[in-house]
Amino acid sequence: MTLPPGSWIPGERRSEMIEVVLLDNSKMWLNPLHIFSIRSKPDTVITFTTKQTLTVRDSVPELCRKIDDYFRLINLGQGVPGDQDTEESTKPSLIKQML
Numbered sequence: 001m002t003l004p005p006g007s008w009i010p011g012e013r014r015s016e017m018i019e020v021v022l023l024d025n026s027k028m029w030l031n032p033l034h035i036f037s038i039r040s041k042p043d044t045v046i047t048f049t050t051k052q053t054l055t056v057r058d059s060v061p062e063l064c065r066k067i068d069d070y071f072r073l074i075n076l077g078q079g080v081p082g083d084q085d086t087e088e089s090t091k092p093s094l095i096k097q098m099l
Helices: 060-073 093-098
Strands: 018-021 027-030 035-040 044-048 053-056
Touching: 018 053, 018 060, 027 053, 035 060, 044 060
Parallel strands: none
Antiparallel strands: 018 027, 035 044, 044 053
């Protein structure tokens, strides 16, 4: 069976998106390039560049890790300049930038 370009099969990992878990425990995939901000208040709220919001179960550090992995996958993020092999360098670069 041949699928049209851009088609997606449930359960298949989409490299151009990250997976988040919604409050009802369903999963959703979104493009992290459209994320404007992430807040914890106490639920995690993602605000998109369109000003729309989405409340998810994922914690802020989990989302930052997923976004960092995404940027590394598409070669847009190489970590923070000057990263060394230290305990601090094991943290995702988005988290380090927030500290």
